[in-house]
Amino acid sequence: MKKLFLTAALLFVFTFPVFGAAAFAEALDKDGNSVTWTFSFESGKNVTKAKNNAIKQLKQQGHANVKAGATTSLNKGFFAVLQTAYWVEGVLKNSFVFGFSAKSVDDAKNEALKELKKLKGWKEDQGYSENKTGEF
Numbered sequence: 827m828k829k830l831f832l833t834a835a836l837l838f839v840f841t842f843p844v845f846g847a848a849a850f851a852e853a854l855d856k857d858g859n860s861v862t863w864t865f866s867f868e869s870g871k872n873v874t875k876a877k878n879n880a881i882k883q884l885k886q887q888g889h890a891n892v893k894a895g896a897t898t899s900l901n902k903g904f905f906a907v908l909q910t911a912y913w914v915e916g917v918l919k920n921s922f923v924f925g926f927s928a929k930s931v932d933d934a935k936n937e938a939l940k941e942l943k944k945l946k947g948w949k950e951d952q953g954y955s956e957n958k959t960g961e962f
């Protein structure tokens with residue numbers, strides 16, 4: 827029993843650093859268009875801290891209207907940021923969408939594309955571009 831407890835304790839101590847959390851936040855203009863975005867990664871499985879730090883970064887840059895874009899509790903993985911400009915009721919909108927994946931950049935792009943399809947008024951023929959992809 828003592829050996830089992832020691833093994834469990836060591837496993838906990840040595841695996842603790844494998845927990846992490848990441849988040850995107852975006853700044854919006856007065857019309858609700860995305861202006862810029864930022865990414866934050868935090869050790870420990872604290873999604874709220876990662877989200878708050880991403881928001882804080884944009885506010886420190888002087889942006890007043892900031893919101894969380896996407897979060898994950900992955901310790902390591904891939905991300906994709908897609909950008910689109912599209913027309914809604916005669917008004918040009920600009921948006922960023924974010925995706926995470928433990929598998930690959932392509933999978934993260936597919937996750938971001940799912941978010942893009944949720945945008946009110948966006949249609950596939952209006953297109954999008956890959957703003958940034960990477961690994962964390």
